[in-house]
Amino acid sequence: MADGRISGKISGRIAIVTGGASGIGKATAELFAREGAKVVxxxxxxxxxxxxxxxxxxxxxxxxxxxxxxxxxxxxxxxxKHGALDIMFNNAGFGVTAPLVETSDQLYLDTIKVDLDGVFWGLRYAGRVMVSQKRGAIVNTASVAGIRGSVGLSAYNAAKHGVVGLTKAAALEFAPAGVRVNCVCPGVIDTPLVARAFGSSEEARERMHRAHPLGRMGLPIDIAKGVLFLASDDASFVTGHELVIDGGMCAAPGTGGRVLDD
Ligand SMILES: NC(=O)c1ccc[n+]([C@@H]2O[C@H](COP(=O)([O-])OP(=O)(O)OC[C@H]3O[C@@H](n4cnc5c(N)ncnc54)[C@H](O)[C@@H]3O)[C@@H](O)[C@H]2O)c1
Structure with missing residues (x-):
């Protein structure tokens, strides 16, 4: 499916997108709508x-x-409004860098509340509906920071590792009802969150491009396409999976745990 063309994979499905006002959520809401879904x-x-x-x-x-x-x-x-719920994309989140020993109570607790608790509530309420319907697909946004450590992102690491764990737990509990639960693990994606966390100067952007073996930062649509796959029947035998979409970042050893090289 090329951009702009409709595959019909989720035509008529009811989809919720959290964090749909910006970045990855916005690109996914737009793609879902282009694919014929009714988006909330x-x-x-x-x-x-x-x-x-x-x-x-x-x-x-x-x-x-x-x-x-x-x-x-x-x-x-x-x-x-729509009588059912077919797709839940638990995506809202934020990330701020700080050394662990300088991370305030507020930053730690807020990161956990938004990035982890928010996904839990989404799983609980969408899960109740989907399990009783006996159909549905849930996708959570984790991160490469959910499968490895990152210097300066300890609270975010904790929350995103939690999202990967929650994804697997929910996948097992909802599987008997035929409800699938997966997550995406983006590398560095060119969104306002990243500009706030790592800066937007030419030099900062160049470092972010270099951090990926494919030579560029990801675009929100790169993640949206992965979410569409996991949300659609193309992924009908995929559950409890973390889909890494990172331009090869996690395949590159020896970064010393730094998101970006120095
Ligand atoms: N951009 C990246 O490099 C990257 C990498 C890995 C994972 N992620 C994850 O992707 C998701 C989307 O991030 P993005 O990069 O598109 O950021 P973004 O800032 O462009 O969009 C995030 C959206 O979430 C919303 N949001 C924040 N807190 C909220 C709350 N408490 N309740 C409801 N909505 C809230 C914001 O208003 C915003 O619209 C986040 O979970 C983020 O952690 C991003």
Whole structure:
């Protein structure tokens, strides 16, 4: 499937995308809509989220994924509006670099709340609906930081390793109902999150490109295509899997645990 062409793989499916106002979530919401899905975006950023939802003919629900009740409301809104839930993309997140010994209580707790708790609530509420429907696919956004350590990202590492573990646990529990659960592990993807975490100067961007054997940072659409695969019936025998989409970053040994070389 080339960009812009419709494969029909998820035509008519009901999909929730958290963090759909920006970056990877936005690219995925757009791709899902192009593929014929009815998309419900949940995000903290209301004006950007409303704008994306309007552009793709979807729905926006103001959602703070740190709050279980907010995620419950997001799932309920999608089900009330469309009568079912086929795809849940638990993607909202953020990352800030800090040495472990200088990581504040607030940064540690907030990272866990958004990046890990938010995924747990999404699994719990989407899982309840999908298990009772006996169909559905859930994709979580982990990271290469969910499968290896990174200098300066300890709280993020803890949360993202948790997402990989949760993915496997939920996959096992939901498998008897035919509900699949997988995650994606992106390398460094060119989004506002990365510009905030690592800088946006030419030099910073060059280091981010160099960190990937394929010679470039990833684009949000590179991840969206992996999410589409996992969410579609093409992946009907894939569950409990972490799909690494990182331009070869994890295949390169000897980085000393640094996300970027010095
Ligand atoms: N960009 C990368 O290099 C990269 C690499 C690996 C993993 N990730 C993960 O990908 C996901 C998306 O990141 P991105 O790079 O697209 O970032 P982004 O900043 O472009 O988008 C993140 C979105 O999540 C939303 N969000 C943040 N906190 C929220 C909350 N509490 N409740 C609801 N929405 C919230 C933001 O408003 C934003 O729209 C995150 O989970 C991130 O950890 C990103």
């Amino acid at each position: 975006i949940g995000d903290l950023a209301s004006s950007e989220g409303e704008k994306v939802a309007k552009e793709i003919g979807g729905t926006f629900v103001a959602t703070d994924v740190r709050e279980a009740k907010a995620v419950e409301k997001l799932v309920k809104t999608a089900c009330d």
